[in-house]
Amino acid sequence: MRKAEGPTIIDVARACGVAASTVxxxxxxxxxxxxxxxxxxxxxxxxxxxxxxxxxxxxxSGRTLMLALVVPDVTNPFFSEMVRGAERHAAAAGYTLVxxxxxxxxxxxxxxxxxxSHIVDGIVIGTPRLPDxxxxxxxxxxxxxxxxxxxxxxxxxxxxxxxxMIQAAEHLASLGHRKVAYLSxxxxxxxxxxxxxxxxxxxxxxxxxxxxxxxxxPTVAGGTAAAETVVVDGASAVIAFNDLLAIGTMRRLLAxxxxxxxxVSVLGCDDVFGADFCHPALTTLAAPVQNAGRxxxxxxxxxLGHTAARGSRSRVALPTHLVVRDSTGVPG
Amino acid sequence: MRKAEGPTIIDVARACGVAASTVxxxxxxxxxxxxxxxxxxxxxxxxxxxxxxxxxxxxxSGRTLMLALVVPDVTNPFFSEMVRGAERHAAAAGYTLVxxxxxxxxxxxxxxxxxxSHIVDGIVIGTPRLPDxxxxxxxxxxxxxxxxxxxxxxxxxxxxxxxxMIQAAEHLASLGHRKVAYLSxxxxxxxxxxxxxxxxxxxxxxxxxxxxxxxxxPTVAGGTAAAETVVVDGASAVIAFNDLLAIGTMRRLLAxxxxxxxxVSVLGCDDVFGADFCHPALTTLAAPVQNAGRxxxxxxxxxLGHTAARGSRSRVALPTHLVVRDSTGVPG
DNA sequence: GTGAAAGCGCTAACAC
DNA sequence: GTGTTAGCGCTTTCAC
Numbered sequence: 001m002r003k004a005e006g007p008t009i010i011d012v013a014r015a016c017g018v019a020a021s022t023v024x025x026x027x028x029x030x031x032x033x034x035x036x037x038x039x040x041x042x043x044x045x046x047x048x049x050x051x052x053x054x055x056x057x058x059x060x061s062g063r064t065l066m067l068a069l070v071v072p073d074v075t076n077p078f079f080s081e082m083v084r085g086a087e088r089h090a091a092a093a094g095y096t097l098v099x100x101x102x103x104x105x106x107x108x109x110x111x112x113x114x115x116x117s118h119i120v121d122g123i124v125i126g127t128p129r130l131p132d133x134x135x136x137x138x139x140x141x142x143x144x145x146x147x148x149x150x151x152x153x154x155x156x157x158x159x160x161x162x163x164x165m166i167q168a169a170e171h172l173a174s175l176g177h178r179k180v181a182y183l184s185x186x187x188x189x190x191x192x193x194x195x196x197x198x199x200x201x202x203x204x205x206x207x208x209x210x211x212x213x214x215x216x217x218p219t220v221a222g223g224t225a226a227a228e229t230v231v232v233d234g235a236s237a238v239i240a241f242n243d244l245l246a247i248g249t250m251r252r253l254l255a256x257x258x259x260x261x262x263x264v265s266v267l268g269c270d271d272v273f274g275a276d277f278c279h280p281a282l283t284t285l286a287a288p289v290q291n292a293g294r295x296x297x298x299x300x301x302x303x304l305g306h307t308a309a310r311g312s313r314s315r316v317a318l319p320t321h322l323v324v325r326d327s328t329g330v331p332g
Numbered sequence: 333m334r335k336a337e338g339p340t341i342i343d344v345a346r347a348c349g350v351a352a353s354t355v356x357x358x359x360x361x362x363x364x365x366x367x368x369x370x371x372x373x374x375x376x377x378x379x380x381x382x383x384x385x386x387x388x389x390x391x392x393s394g395r396t397l398m399l400a401l402v403v404p405d406v407t408n409p410f411f412s413e414m415v416r417g418a419e420r421h422a423a424a425a426g427y428t429l430v431x432x433x434x435x436x437x438x439x440x441x442x443x444x445x446x447x448x449s450h451i452v453d454g455i456v457i458g459t460p461r462l463p464d465x466x467x468x469x470x471x472x473x474x475x476x477x478x479x480x481x482x483x484x485x486x487x488x489x490x491x492x493x494x495x496x497m498i499q500a501a502e503h504l505a506s507l508g509h510r511k512v513a514y515l516s517x518x519x520x521x522x523x524x525x526x527x528x529x530x531x532x533x534x535x536x537x538x539x540x541x542x543x544x545x546x547x548x549x550p551t552v553a554g555g556t557a558a559a560e561t562v563v564v565d566g567a568s569a570v571i572a573f574n575d576l577l578a579i580g581t582m583r584r585l586l587a588x589x590x591x592x593x594x595x596v597s598v599l600g601c602d603d604v605f606g607a608d609f610c611h612p613a614l615t616t617l618a619a620p621v622q623n624a625g626r627x628x629x630x631x632x633x634x635x636l637g638h639t640a641a642r643g644s645r646s647r648v649a650l651p652t653h654l655v656v657r658d659s660t661g662v663p664g
Numbered sequence: 665g666t667g668a669a670a671g672c673g674c675t676a677a678c679a680c
Numbered sequence: 681g682t683g684t685t686a687g688c689g690c691t692t693t694c695a696c
Binding site for chain 3 (some may be wrong): 391
């Protein structure tokens with residue numbers, strides 16, 4: 001913004017021969033003002049090119065009509081999808097979206113949360129790395145919605161990957177795998193813990209030996225280290241924390257001369273951009289990420305008192321489904 | 333934000349036995365206040381947990397310390413990279429980044445620009461779809477920086493893809509290709525026009541027959557249509573507007589039983605996420621996108637009068653380089 | 665060097 | 681219904 005911009009509410013008021021407050025009402029509470037004058041005001045306001053100043057509006061009302069989305073890594077397609085879902089829904093509701101990237105650091109996460117809380121009306125935070133205590137404390141004094149993380153009674157949108165993990169394990173079991181490795185992601189990640197827990201349970205039930213390898217960086221680059229560990233471990237199939245890690249692992253495995261799925265079957269999580277055109281095409285547990293972003297904003301708007309959703313359940317679980325492609329097959 | 337939050341400047345002033353204006357100065361213009369009192373003020377402010385209110389600060393100053401980045405598609409990895417570069421640099425300079433997705437629509441672009449101009453101090457817009465006239469008019473009354481688009485004297489960061497196109501054409505010529513097709517992107521795109529122009533020139537010089545196919549959607553999905561056209565056209569090599577289109581084209585070509593690069597060589601632009609692990613790995617013209625995002629913010633900050641860069645050239649061209657992988661080879 | 669006071673553009677009681 | 685009058689929290693002359 002720049003000083004001395006367009007006309008203010010006062011200029012419009014003067015032009016219409018009414019008080020500034022009437023102009024304000026004409027816009028904010030039409031109905032509390034004579035229909036005819038309201039129309040006349042809007043008319044001249046439009047002619048004068050009057051545009052309400054969001055900042056000035058925010059000061060007394062305490063609401064900026066801005067929402068923030070905090071993610072650990074914008075370049076990760078998983079989060080790009082989330083950003084899109086959130087941005088779309090926010091824009092549709094008349095909100096502006098502020099984006100913050102924590103680059104996987106809990107400290108940056110705190111800093112951003114702190115700064116943003118004075119600027120926006122509410123925050124959606126994707127796969128937070130902060131401890132439960134901090135999250136709870138923050139949510140206590142500020143509208144907050146978590147995505148892909150459960151923490152006390154803080155409202156959240158979770159993707160039921162743990163549930164899907166069972167399906168994934170069954171898929172591998174049916175192909176004949178008896179020794180499966182889980183390539184874990186960030187230790188601070190709630191998603192990682194819950195996935196591993198689900199996998200352990202499924203393994204026991206299906207008679208599969210489950211081992212947990214890692215942690216590895218949840219990126220394509222992280223797959224290099226993961227692949228080495230896989231070779232040593234000797235599992236006939238691996239389930240990666242996410243698709244990026246799975247893709248990176250495949251690349252390295254292939255480079256080391258192993259066949260996929262012949263020697264090792266690889267299964268990812270999320271079905272992000274790239275999972276279908278990598279080589280071999282990745283079998284993965286598809287997550288409705290964009291939808292998660294959208295619903296998170298929806299939940300937040302509900303908390304802010306905009307939607308009928310007010311007071312409804314504050315934990316939404318989204319189903320996943322297994323997409324079988326070419327990276328999994330019978331062992332040997 | 334929420335009403336009745338923490339302590340205000342007045343509370344701090346009272347606690348220190350000074351005037352509110354002194355507290356204000358202690359933060360905004362230290363030096364214009366006694367060093368000792370300034371220290372005492374900051375001390376107690378910290379103790380009381382005082383946090384300056386950005387909104388209140390923005391009203392009189394007219395500066396919100398927010399910047400906006402407007403892109404046509406956040407889920408496109410090309411723009412995710414740009415977002416990251418911009419976000420990082422903005423955050424480092426103490427600015428908050430607002431993100432807007434136009435979803436390839438010029439109308440939405442206008443709407444966003446309009447809305448944002450009242451909220452942020454400056455705007456970076458990636459590969460705008462708006463006509464030059466609109467862009468110029470807007471830039472005239474508001475700090476604006478273009479990325480990947482040149483328009484009159486509006487400050488911009490351009491990636492020298494046209495220059496790189498020559499290199500790409502030479503690469504194909506040296507492999508023996510004599511008939512090359514350009515798979516074009518959005519017609520409203522400046523990048524598309526300049527790439528095609530460079531290609532025509534290079535084609536003439538190298539004795540290559542260049543044909544322009546399309547336009548196609550600059551996405552993986554857009555590649556399906558492109559591939560069909562390529563088959564009909566009969567070119568031995570294609571250069572796609574971007575990597576996504578190239579990847580989509582390869583998928584479809586492969587599905588139709590053609591060999592790459594045997595039957596058709598495919599060359600992309602940008603070297604985005606996925607270009608290295610798609611199949612076959614894509615030969616592409618690498619663009620320093622993240623850097624472009626960073627520099628765009630830098631240029632904008634310069635315009636806002638923050639950096640020494642003030643008054644320096646307002647058009648920065650970034651070099652590209654060809655990354656040869658497996659999707660190009662000798663024809664036949 | 666510091667205090668008092670007048671806004672920034674808009675909203676929200678509270679009168680009339 | 682509409683005008684008047686305070687602010688929202690901070691910055692910024694302008695005195696002293």
